[in-house]
Amino acid sequence: MESPPPFSSPRRRNGLGTGRILQTTFSVAIVLATLFTCITPSFFSLFDLRQLLARIQNSEVVVDSQAVPTSQRMVRIGIVAGHWGNDSGSVCDNGTTEVEVNLSIASLVQQKLTAQGFQVDLLQEFDPRLDGYQAAVLLSIHNDSCADYGTEATGFKVAAAVGSRDQNLTARLVACLYDRYQRVTGLPFHTGSITLDMTEYHAFDEIGPNTSAAIIETGFLNMDFEILTQRPDLIADGIVAGILCYVNVESVEATPPLNP
Ligand SMILES: [Zn+2]
Numbered sequence: 362m363e364s365p366p367p368f369s370s371p372r373r374r375n376g377l378g379t380g381r382i383l384q385t386t387f388s389v390a391i392v393l394a395t396l397f398t399c400i401t402p403s404f405f406s407l408f409d410l411r412q413l414l415a416r417i418q419n420s421e422v423v424v425d426s427q428a429v430p431t432s433q434r435m436v437r438i439g440i441v442a443g444h445w446g447n448d449s450g451s452v453c454d455n456g457t458t459e460v461e462v463n464l465s466i467a468s469l470v471q472q473k474l475t476a477q478g479f480q481v482d483l484l485q486e487f488d489p490r491l492d493g494y495q496a497a498v499l500l501s502i503h504n505d506s507c508a509d510y511g512t513e514a515t516g517f518k519v520a521a522a523v524g525s526r527d528q529n530l531t532a533r534l535v536a537c538l539y540d541r542y543q544r545v546t547g548l549p550f551h552t553g554s555i556t557l558d559m560t561e562y563h564a565f566d567e568i569g570p571n572t573s574a575a576i577i578e579t580g581f582l583n584m585d586f587e588i589l590t591q592r593p594d595l596i597a598d599g600i601v602a603g604i605l606c607y608v609n610v611e612s613v614e615a616t617p618p619l620n621p
Pocket of ligand 1: 443444450451459503504
């Protein structure tokens with residue numbers, strides 16, 4: 362990604378007092394609240410921002426605010442490589458499996474976010490760590506069928522849990538992924554085909570209630586085979602940009618209805 366995020370150079374907890382933690386929290390809240398109200402006055406309220414900050418800080422290692430800038434904090438992010446450790450997912454005629462494409466992309470996303478200072482867990486489809494999982498974001502990466510559905514079968518889909526505790530935050534996560542992934546990869550959004558497999562994805566019921574979660578189908582293994590398998594770096598960049606948009610509270614437009 363072109364611009365370094367504010368979360369870098371993670372440090373370990375070093376026995377600071379409650380006052381410093383509060384000071385850190387308060388300072389970050391003021392800065393982000395100011396930015397937030399300047400950029401997106403209508404889409405998300407300050408109440409949403411406070412919840413997002415609290416959630417991000419729940420998953421971080423707190424640092425001494427007098428020793429390092431308040432932005433140098435470690436934020437946990439979970440990436441599920443769809444079907445990994447369980448089954449192959451879709452299988453193409455040429456032998457390519459969905460799971461290998463998912464794992465290739467998910468591994469790149471992990472590397473890119475780790476390089477920017479995030480604490481990233483690469484998770485299997487039914488990873489035991491998903492039970493009660495606490496993080497700023499959990500994103501599951503899948504791909505759509507190899508079957509030949511004609512020229513309609515191109516593009517990505519993204520969905521969040523229907524029954525998530527905080528609909529504003531999950532809507533913001535989806536908006537960030539929708540906007541940034543589309544911009545970076547050039548792939549269109551595939552409308553009208555979000556299934557219950559996505560909105561009722563099993564991990565949504567397993568993770569901690571304060572973890573914002575979504576699932577993305579990064580493309581169709583038929584029409585989009587080339588970009589998915591030959592340019593996984595670009596696909597991963599699109600996902601990373603979406604996650605950074607969310608955790609850095611970047612400005613983003615509200616997502617249009619995704620499944621009309
Ligand atoms: Zn899948």
